[in-house]
Amino acid sequence: MVILGIETSCDETAISIIETEGNFPDFTIKVLANEVLSQIQLHRQYGGVFPMLAKREHAKNLVPVFIQALRNANLYKETVNLTASTIDASIDQKREPELWEQFGRILQLEKPPIDRIAVTKGPGLEPTLWTGINFARGLSSTWEIPVVPINHMEGHIFASLLGKEAQISNSYKLKAISFPAISLLVSGGHTELVKIRDWFQYELLGSTRDDAAGEAFDKVARILGLPYPGGPEISRLAHAWRASGKTGTGIKFPRPMLKSDDYDFSYSGLKTSVLYLVKKLPELTPDIKGEIAARFEEAVVDSLVGKTKTAVDELGAQTLLVGGGVAANRYLRNNLEIFAKSRGIDLYISEIDHSTDNALMIALSGASRAARFEDEADSSQFAAAGNLKLV
Ligand code: KG4
Ligand code: ZN
Secondary structure (H helix, E strand, C coil): CEEEEEECCCCEEEEEEEEEECCCCCCEEEEEEEEEEECHHHHHCCCCCCHHHHHHHHHHHHHHHHHHHHHHCCCCCECCCCCCHHHHHHCCCCCCHHHHHHCHHHHCECCCCCCEEEEEEECCCHHHHHHHHHHHHHHHHHHCCCEEEEEHHHHHHHHCCCCCCCCECCEEECCCCCCCEEEEEECCCCEEEEEEEECCEEEEEEEECCCCHHHHHHHHHHHCCCCCCHHHHHHHHHHHHHHCCCCCCCCCCCCCCCCCCCCCECCHHHHHHHHHHHHHCCCCCHHHHHHHHHHHHHHHHHHHHHHHHHHHHHHCCCEEEEECHHHHCHHHHHHHHHHHHHHCCEEEECCHHHHCCCCHHHHHHHHHHHHHCCCCCCCCCCCCCCCCCCC
């Protein structure tokens, strides 16, 4: 089965094409294309993502990125069969003017051998989600290909099962997992601990009560005068500061919610502690910045790892899956590795390239769903859902 994945939930325009063989979950996966066009440079000047600006960029870029993906997958073939009036039938010009303009190029293509289109339905920014969904619908009605709606967070879970082998033109097997598994999902919009009873069966154990972990990294970065997105910047500063062997000035931050009797998180108070500290400082020297970055990162990681440990132990989990942009954080990865070793459980953390948003994870989740729920009706009429939940 050949699956096209489309991801536009935030500021990455991503398209992937994969081919699966065999029965889920024992199937072989071949990555035919995996394109990610990041809008980070554009949003950086504003210090964050502007939904309507992001939407316009997705609309401008989806068709070219898709065509590039087809070329990479050797599925690009031109034809002259379709007429321009098909565009109006496929894309609503009023709602998606930029996408409509681009869509003519699709009509010059021969239908590629794609069996399913998997597209992110949510959670994320609703205007940008809609552009991805409208594009999926346009392709679906032009070429009569069924659409599978995908939960972005489920995508991050599947990203952790991709492994290093998931490279273009490589064939590989999905990681085998023993249930129950625990998944720690840490991104710019979400911080969640999920129990996975079996494939596609989720139970939300806890989530953040205010800011997400990635959001806290981004906000603290801004306080320290670092560019968006803040996670990689803080992580780099923290690492360099620790490596320098400096002992620092004794800065300490609280471990939010670590002792609370649930699986919830909270990062807004931690961010405020950083803000108060910085306001009191006579000068934000590079050394102090490094120390704050390190101590802040340690506070976030301690709280994430602490709650994850409790969940794994209390629920007797055999497998820990970690995904989302913050999973790219090396300090978090190291600490989770130490923990998993101490318990003898399997730990799958998404590769750094697959931690931040991509369409490979959406295609994989779509392929798995299509294989498991083969009889599900085509549901191309679903709406974007900015607050979509896993359960
Ligand atoms: O999953 P993602 O790409 O987008 C969302 O679905 O939100 O996550 C983006 C978030 C941003 O907040 C970014 O600062 C954070 O992931 N991030 C990191 C690192 N790399 C990205 N946070 C901490 N350390 C990193 N190395
Ligand atoms: Zn994400």
